[in-house]
Amino acid sequence: MKLLVLGGTKFLGRAIVEAALAGGQEVSIFTRGQTNPDLFPEAEHLVGDRDGALEVLSGRSWDSIVDTSGFVPRVVRQSVELVHAPYYLFVSSRSVYADLSGSTDEDVPTHGDVESEEVDRHYGELKAMCERVARGRPGSIVRPGLIVGPHDSSGRFTWWAHRLARGGEVIAPGAPSDPVTLIDVRDLGGWLVELAENRTQGVFNAIQTLTWGELLEAGAAATGSAARLVWIPSDWLLEAGVGEWMELPLWVAAPEVVGMHRVDNRRAVAAGLTFRPLDDVFRTLLAEPPAPDGVGLAPEREAELLRTWRPHPAV
Numbered sequence: 001m002k003l004l005v006l007g008g009t010k011f012l013g014r015a016i017v018e019a020a021l022a023g024g025q026e027v028s029i030f031t032r033g034q035t036n037p038d039l040f041p042e043a044e045h046l047v048g049d050r051d052g053a054l055e056v057l058s059g060r061s062w063d064s065i066v067d068t069s070g071f072v073p074r075v076v077r078q079s080v081e082l083v084h085a086p087y088y089l090f091v092s093s094r095s096v097y098a099d100l101s102g103s104t105d106e107d108v109p110t111h112g113d114v115e116s117e118e119v120d121r122h123y124g125e126l127k128a129m130c131e132r133v134a135r136g137r138p139g140s141i142v143r144p145g146l147i148v149g150p151h152d153s154s155g156r157f158t159w160w161a162h163r164l165a166r167g168g169e170v171i172a173p174g175a176p177s178d179p180v181t182l183i184d185v186r187d188l189g190g191w192l193v194e195l196a197e198n199r200t201q202g203v204f205n206a207i208q209t210l211t212w213g214e215l216l217e218a219g220a221a222a223t224g225s226a227a228r229l230v231w232i233p234s235d236w237l238l239e240a241g242v243g244e245w246m247e248l249p250l251w252v253a254a255p256e257v258v259g260m261h262r263v264d265n266r267r268a269v270a271a272g273l274t275f276r277p278l279d280d281v282f283r284t285l286l287a288e289p290p291a292p293d294g295v296g297l298a299p300e301r302e303a304e305l306l307r308t309w310r311p312h313p314a315v
Contacts, residue, residue, distance in 0.1 A: 001197050002026045004062040006050065006079060007069030008043075009036040011151050012091065012144075015189025016066055017043060023193060030057060051075045057083050064196035065139075067091060071119045073129040080137055087199045089192060090134035092143045094205065095124035100257045105264035106143070106203040140195055145207040145263065146250060149185035150284060155291025156249045157182060161282045162290050163297075164216065165223035171302055172229040173237055173251040176213025179261045180250060183208050184281050191273045204268040208275045215278065222279035223286060232309055240305060242297075249296055 003020050007013040008029035017040055020027045029040065033047040046056045050069065061084035068091045070076040080088065094100075096110040110128040119126055131141050148157035163170060188206055220227040234253035238244075244252045252260050265273070297305070 001064060002028070002062045003193070003196060004028045004030060004057075004060075004065045004083065004085065006030050006065065006067045009039045011153070012147055012185055012189060013068045014039065014151055015149070015185040016068065016192055019186075019190040019193045023197075025193065025197070028060075028062065050079060052078070054078060054082055061085060063087065064089065064199065066192055066196055067134065070130045070134070071123075072117050072126055073133045074117070076130045076133045080133055086138060087196060088134055088137040088139035089196050090131060090139065090141050091192070092131050092141050093124065093127045094143045094145050094207070094260065094263065096128040096131060096143065097124070097259070100259040101255055102259045103262040103264065104205070104259055106205055106267055138199075138201060140201050141203045142192065142195070142206045142268075143204065144183055144188055145205075145260065146182045147185050147188060148182050148281065148285070150288065152185065152288070153292075155289075155295045156246065158285045158288050159249050159291035159296035160216070160219060161223060161285035161288075164219040164227045164282070165225050165286055167225040167227045169230050169306055170216070170220075170227045171237075171248070171297065171305060172212060172216050172231045173248055174212055174234040174253065175231060176211060176217075178212045178234075180210050180212050180215055181207045181261045181263055181265075182210075182215075182250065184276055184284075187273070187275055191268075194272055200271055202267060202271065204271060204273070205263050205265045206268045206273060207263050207265050209263060209265055210278075218278035219282045222282035230306060230309070232305075236309065237305075240308065242305070246295055247297060247301075249291075 003025050005013055005016055008017045017027055028044040030046045048054055048056045064087040065085045066089045097104050098109045098111050111125040113129055114122045114125040116122050216229055238253055242248050
């Protein structure tokens, strides 16, 4: 298979290229040439810009395209209309769902159009619009949730591995039975290559569904620490001002977004998506640099929350 990856040297794109090359695929990577330009010397590197500088792709053809870097529909339309391939896989996001207050599958409504191109303000809306553009070509739409694993510069889940490894009392949000979702970038990258090779069509929630108890207990065991999980109700954490998603990574509890972790992934699993053992995920993350400043509860903040929680009954 001749595969073109739009964006392929940072995180998800990097995992896709690694999997494709390992599988003997002929890979071309289109980037601006600014991030890790020396990676993958065995691949063809095509340098340009998705917004108006696609000349290097003109007149070329591939068997499949994987688009990991489309955020604005006007820009995605340029590659959809210019680049020749019988299969176009667009990597979207679960943020496209218009209502995240309850459970979601691939058939629930997505956001409508917006006029703005401000990705920070309208990420979900713009991704939904990009999906509608990409559907102009045969292919698939893949909606991951939080992607974790090697080379994740955000540190949003790496923090948990390092925190559990330090041991001691660890704030665990909500109840052990509460749902939580994530996916290792290596599992996702390899599966996207399989979809492209097989030209599998459809819309897929690409995510592993777990409970917080399964996740954190596996992390404590994998890191070999003596971490003691202290389960604190989400309502209490919200009232205490704990920040969702970043201050306590991966955790969401506000009613309007609680559905982020109530996701149906059966279509993706039926299409071949598999998940590596959690101990592999956690051990890999321990080899990664700690989370950057501003990600995760600071030790003194966590200690203060635990002291404040003490008068309350155990969950």
